[in-house]
Amino acid sequence: MAVLVLEARDCTSPMFLVRMSALLCGCTTFSLAVSLEPEHLHDPQHGNTFWIACMFTWCFFFTLTLLIHILNVIQFHSLLPVSWKNLTVTVAALGALMTLSASVLFPWVVLSHWPVSPRPLAAAVASCLTVLAYCSEVWVIHGQNQDQRGYMASLPGFLKILQCWGGCQMIPLFMERMAATQAGELIAGEHNWQLWLSVGLYNVCLLMSLASxxxxxxxCAGRFCPFPFDRLLAGFSLLGVVFYMVATVICVTNVQQHVNINRRSELLIMETVLVSITLLAYTVDFSFSIKQLCERGHG
Structure with a gap:
């Protein structure tokens, strides 16, 4: 039976402090942002998707961090059927990346349409402080012993988190591009099949990253996986490299054909940057997988 044991030294530990900072900053961020009414945007048809994505990011990772913090305090995590050391660093690293995206999108969407006021500025600053808190948690976890960190705290594990982040960012971006298409903001030379092909590739890669x-x-790699898990990860990385190379070619081609500067071009440039970062993550991850397979083969 779990017993609440919280000593004074536990309240001053680096892990306790950084998680409390993430909770306080995250709560402050979405509390300030939720008081802003999205219908006051300059164009309600554009930007609401990103606003909802920012709110979901802040609330979702605040909830996850709160649950992790409570379970860690009451020492209940040992009864959960998960790898606790991998779960904590995954939530912290993915929370840092997702909150960083929200910290960039929120000023771009909200502050560009609303008159400058203290409330949205304070929300943007609090979101940046939340990013620092999550980064500090990752740094604290990385400073622990090798046995306490887990696989997700290593570079290959972080690359998989980065791949998952890139796929998640494509969801609101695709919805915004569809809204821009319906509004008549077309790109010369772009066809619908290119957009839907890119979306299909992103979704397949995102599902592979989430499954890994x-x-x-x-x-449960050895219990439910019918193939050697390291080779399966290498196959996923290879597919990710191929799929994102195709998506990169489509994005770069559309950027070169588009000359006018409007919201659609901004979304396309944003997609190109995200695709390039995710492609780099898959490429480096595939290199690590091949290196690991070769070392085991020689061993």
């Missing part, structure tokens, strides 16, 4: 992380967190 889920298997690692549940620590």
């Amino acid at each position: 992380i889920a298997v690692i967190l549940c620590d």
Whole structure:
């Protein structure tokens, strides 16, 4: 039976302090942002998707961090069927990346349409402080012993988190591009099949990344995986490299054909940057997987 044991030294530990900072900053961020009414945007048809994505990010990772913090305090996490050391660093690293995206999108969407006032500025600053808190938690976890960190705290694990982040960012971006298309903001030379092909590739890669992380967190690679898990990860990385190379070619081609500067071009440039970062993550991850397979083969 779990017993609440919280000593004074536990309240001053680096992990306790950084998680409390993430909770306080995250709560402050979405409390300030939720008081802003999205219908006051300059164009309600554009920007609401990103606003909802920012709110979801802040609330979702605040909830996850709160649950992790409570479970860690009452020492209940040992009864959960998950790898706790991998779960904590995954939530912290993914929370840092997702909150960083929200910190960039929120000023771009909200502050560009609303008159400058203290409330949205304070929300943007609090979101940046939340990013620093999550980064500090990752740094604290990375400073622990090798046995306490887990696979997700290593560079290959972080690359998988980065791949998952890139796929998640494509969801609101695709919805905004569809809204821009319906509004008549077309790009010369772009066809609908290119957009839907890119979306299909992003979704397949996102599902592969989520499946890989889920298997690692549940620590069930040897029980439910019919193939060697390291080779399966290498195959996923290879598919990710191929799929994102195709998506990169489509994005770069559309950027070169588009000359006018409007919201659609901004979304396309944003997509190109995200695709390039995610492609780099898959490429480096595939290199690590091949290196690991070769070392095991020679061993």
